[in-house]
Amino acid sequence: MGQASRTSPHFEDTPLTIMKRICARLATGAVSPIAKEGKLILKADITSISVKAYDATGTLITSTTPSKTDVWYDTLQTADVWTAVAQGGNFLYDVPATMFPSGNEMVTLEVTVTLTSTEPVRAVWEVPVINLNQS
DSSP states (O other): OOSOEEOOOEETTOOEEEEEOOEETTOOSOBOSSGGGOEEOOGGGEEEEEEEEEOTTSOEEEEEOOOHHHHEEEEEEOSGGGGGSTTOEEEEEEEOGGGOOOSSEEEEEEEEEEETTSOEEEEEEEEEEEOOTTO
């Protein structure tokens, strides 16, 4: 997973839903549909989750610590909205609008999942943010 996912352009001051399959070598779930990703991370594997938003200069905009019970799935999700994630996902987070306060910039979202083994697992999204005249 060593590269950022690029989202479609997104409007400022508007929430965004991000979804992904996040795996780790030291996780205890089933093997990912793409074996080289490792095993699916289970809720029991997670100590904490943080989501941080950075502007184009690398300055922290804001951060949150969502509850694993609210954003994590122990089984691979493949139906409905999950069809947007090839072969399914296990992480879904509704990014608050406060993470996109300004348009005409790129926001980088960094999700860090800290496992009970203390290993950090990261997923990164680059979000081009469009200015809204009314915002």
